[in-house]
Structure formats: structure tokens, C-alpha cells
Amino acid sequence: MTSKKTKIIENPELLVNAGNPKGKLGEELINDMNINHENLALWGVSHLNVSKNSIVLDIGCGGGVNVKRFLEITDSKVYGIDYSSLSVKKSIELNKKEIENKRCEIRLESVSEMSFDSATFDIITAFETVYFWPDFENDLKEVNRILKEDGIFLICNEALPRKNDARQKEFVDLLNCSIYSEQELINHLNNSGFSEVKTFIKESKDSFTNEDADWICVIAQK
Numbered sequence: 603m604t605s606k607k608t609k610i611i612e613n614p615e616l617l618v619n620a621g622n623p624k625g626k627l628g629e630e631l632i633n634d635m636n637i638n639h640e641n642l643a644l645w646g647v648s649h650l651n652v653s654k655n656s657i658v659l660d661i662g663c664g665g666g667v668n669v670k671r672f673l674e675i676t677d678s679k680v681y682g683i684d685y686s687s688l689s690v691k692k693s694i695e696l697n698k699k700e701i702e703n704k705r706c707e708i709r710l711e712s713v714s715e716m717s718f719d720s721a722t723f724d725i726i727t728a729f730e731t732v733y734f735w736p737d738f739e740n741d742l743k744e745v746n747r748i749l750k751e752d753g754i755f756l757i758c759n760e761a762l763p764r765k766n767d768a769r770q771k772e773f774v775d776l777l778n779c780s781i782y783s784e785q786e787l788i789n790h791l792n793n794s795g796f797s798e799v800k801t802f803i804k805e806s807k808d809s810f811t812n813e814d815a816d817w818i819c820v821i822a823q824k
């Protein structure tokens with residue numbers, strides 16, 4: 603029997619939605635990501651010190667599970683942005699109660715031009731999304747702008763570049779995305795005004811193919 607995980611990776615029409623979910627297949631993929639990215643997200647969040655006072659933004663919030671997670675940790679406000687109207691709709695559905703309580707806001711925005719005032723956030727996170735950002739260093743400068751002094755930016759990816767990996771190349775071509783190495787992430791963050799960058803790598807599994815994959819978590823301080 604074909605497992606659901608195999609089905610996703612072998613169905614390019616479904617997978618192509620990872621960078622900008624749309625329509626019925628986009629909804630299916632968001633529902634899968636909410637479940638399949640759970641272990642990666644928990645590992646990433648374990649490197650953060652989120653306090654009751656932390657104001658948090660999750661960029662590329664997808665189905666909104668990380669927004670929901672942060673709402674359970676902090677007593678302050680949690681925001682999510684995504685440039686896919688479907689992702690925004692799904693995140694709003696999942697966090698409806700806290701949106702009504704005015705503790706949560708989900709906005710339809712691109713990382714390249716965010717509507718937040720400078721120095722707004724204590725913590726900004728990006729799970730499985732930087733691959734798709736259109737102008738990486740300028741987008742990182744925009745993230746840096748809206749972080750408070752000493753604010754923390756977390757990047758959490760389950761893909762690092764693999765040489766001579768035809769399947770990864772197919773994935774990159776299909777999605778028109780970039781898979782950054784540890785050193786590339788460090789360089790781009792340093793060039794965008796982040797002062798201290800720490801990286802963590804974990805040998806694990808790809809959440810969709812279940813093949814061996816190295817996860818990376820980057821903690822960058824403004």
C-alpha cells in the first residue's frame with residue numbers, strides 16, 4: 603500500500619503548493635504540514651527562550667500551528683503572516699478564539715514588506731519557509747528591522763544541500779526555491795545586521811519522504 607508520505611513526494615501537483623499553498627491541493631498540503639512538521643517545530647522551539655512577556659511573530663505561518671503553540675507559552679500577543687491567502691485563512695480558523703480575544707493577529711503579507719513598526723518583536727520565527735523568500739538578504743534586513751534590540755530570529759529547516767542528489771535537485775527545480783547551507787545562512791544573517799548567529803544540526807528524517815535528512819536550527823540575535 604502507498605503511504606500518505608510517499609503519495610505527497612510523488613505528486614508534484616500537490617508538492618508545488620509548499621511555496622504558496624492554493625486551492626484544494628494546497629489545503630491538503632497545509633493539513634499534512636501541520637502534522638508532519640510537528641517534530642521539527644518542537645525541536646526548533648526547544649532552542650528558544652519564550653517568556654510570558656515575549657511578543658512573537660511567525661513568518662510563513664502556513665496552517666498556524668506554531669502561532670497556536672506560542673499562544674500557549676506567552677501571555678503576550680502572537681502574530682502570524684503569510685503571503686498565501688489560503689494559509690492565512692487556515693491560520694485564522696485554527697486560532698479563531700485568541701483572535702477574538704485580541705491576543706492574536708494573522709496578516710496577509712510578504713516577508714519582503716511587512717506592515718509592522720520597527721523594533722516590535724522579541725522573537726520572530728521562520729519554519730520551513732526561507733527557501734521561498736524572494737530576496738533573501740533584503741528580506742532578512744526587513745526581519746531585523748522589526749525585531750527589538752537583542753531580539754531573536756529563529757530559522758528552522760529540514761533540508762540542507764546534498765551534493766549529487768537528483769531528487770533534491772528535482773524538488774528545488776519544481777518549487778523554484780533555494781536550499782541554504784549552514785555557512786550560507788550564517789553569511790546572509792551577518793550581512794543583514796544580525797550580531798550573533800548560532801547553529802544546531804540534527805541527523806533526522808525528512809518529514810515527507812522519511813529519508814535521512816539533516817535538520818538545521820539557526821538562532822540569530824539582532
Ligand SMILES: C[S@@+](CC[C@H](N)C(=O)[O-])C[C@H]1O[C@@H](n2cnc3c(N)ncnc32)[C@H](O)[C@@H]1O
Nearest residue numbers: 622635662664684685686689712713729731734
Ligand atoms: C512549506 S510551508 C511551511 C508552513 C509552516 N511554517 C510549517 O512549518 O508548517 C511555507 C509557507 O511559507 C509561506 N511563504 C513562502 N514565501 C513567503 C513570503 N515571501 N512571505 C510570506 N510567506 C511566505 C508559504 O505561503 C507557506 O505557507
